[in-house]
Amino acid sequence: MKKLTLLVAAAALALGAGPALAKKQLVIVVKGLDNPFFEAINQGCQKWNSENADSEYECFYTGPASTSDEAGEAQIVQDMLGKADTVAMAISPSNAKLIAQTLKVAAPTIPIMTIDADLAAEDSALRKTYLGTDNYLMGKKIGEYIKKAKPDGGTVCSIQGNPGADNILRRAQGMRDALSGQEGLGALAGEGGWTEVAGCPVFTNDDGAKGVQAMTDILAANPDLDAFGIMGGWPLFGAPQPYRDLMRPLAERIASNDFVVGAADTIGDEVAIAGEGLVTALVGQRPFEMGYKAPSVMIDLIEGKTVEDPVFTGLDECTKDTVDTCIQK
Structure with missing residues (x-):
């Protein structure tokens, strides 16, 4: 019986039925994981994953523990760019100049976009598009x-x-x-x-x-x-x-x-x-929408499709008199 099991396993491997390959990572790097705003972006990212379980791509959300850790965010960007399975990246720069310098040094060959926060105008050529609030x-x-x-x-x-x-x-x-x-x-x-x-x-x-x-x-x-x-x-x-x-x-x-x-x-x-x-x-703002849209935009960039720059996600306005209807569902 053991010999038969080994033969079946070998046949399965020969037919390409081996262990599942790791998915290609569509990385979102935010300013800090301690901010509820960015957790809403994460929820959008995970919603995309749940709806695209059969995709070769996966939305991967990360960032420093604190929004005050500008150097930590830059280090994460550098580290993620060094991973072979990172195929595109969306960054919310806590310090626009520092992230721009990080990208200049790393010289990434994958598509880079910004989300929620952009680079300074003079560094905009370092990314393909901005997704988020005007x-x-x-x-x-x-x-x-x-x-x-x-x-x-x-x-x-x-x-x-x-x-x-x-x-x-x-x-x-x-x-x-x-x-x-x-x-x-x-x-x-x-x-x-x-x-x-x-x-x-x-x-x-x-x-x-x-x-x-x-x-x-x-x-x-x-x-x-x-x-x-x-x-x-x-x-x-x-x-x-x-x-x-x-x-x-x-x-x-x-x-x-x-x-x-x-x-x-x-x-x-x-x-x-x-x-x-x-x-x-x-x-x-609409952070959930940012996180949900970002993977699709990154895939379009990977595939060489035309992507608008910027891609705005809209605004909601609330006063005491409109709180029951002010948020777009």
């Missing part, structure tokens, strides 16, 4: 909500993430352009009636608790502050209860547009917070 438009919409609430202007502070993240910088520029009515200005000093207070923007490395603490400190130093522009939803989804505790005393001012909070994203507790009237408006 970050300038997102920031501009946040600025428009702030300006609509206080058309005569006032003082504002922007809460930002990593200082080298291109997507956050584009959002901040969009907000400034909307508030000032001009394009390309740096920190506002009265343009359009708006002035950015001392100590702002505040960079929090995508840390929700740091974001709430920064807002607390700015309010203490500027009790007459008129508005916050939060370029990523970290204080709301990363530290929802501390955020609520900070904003509840300002609820009446928010309701009357005496104080304005425009914030990015619509994940975690954010929509509930909008329903509670503790933020003026949210402008949300």
Whole structure:
């Protein structure tokens, strides 16, 4: 019997029925695994895998443990590029310049795209396309909500993430352009009636608790502050209860547009917070859609198909009055 079993196994191997070959990896590298926004990208990636179980390709999601580990992300990019089964890569650069330098040194021969965050314009030739949010438009919409609430202007502070993240910088520029009515200005000093207070923007490395603490400190130093522009939803989804505790005393001012909070994203507790009237408006992204679309875009690039650049995934806008219908399903 044992001899027969060995003969059957040998025949099966001869017919090509040996162990399954490893799948080709479509790698997504995000800024950090500790951020719920990126977990939504992962869920989209895994949804693609479940729907394409018979494919020769597999979506592989990875990144450093923390969004503050810019060097760790660059190292992961380098390591994954060195693996034979990596056939395409989508990167969300935490530090656009560092990732660009990593790609220049590695000189990859596989298709590279960016997702969620892009490289700086001067480095765009290093990737084939960008998939994700129109970050300038997102920031501009946040600025428009702030300006609509206080058309005569006032003082504002922007809460930002990593200082080298291109997507956050584009959002901040969009907000400034909307508030000032001009394009390309740096920190506002009265343009359009708006002035950015001392100590702002505040960079929090995508840390929700740091974001709430920064807002607390700015309010203490500027009790007459008129508005916050939060370029990523970290204080709301990363530290929802501390955020609520900070904003509840300002609820009446928010309701009357005496104080304005425009914030990015619509994940975690954010929509509930909008329903509670503790933020003026949210402008949300679609991270699940990014993760779900990325493998197909990478396959198109591998196959030499024409892919648009950029590929935008749209925005959702939520206020207290629209929380029941503001998210695209």
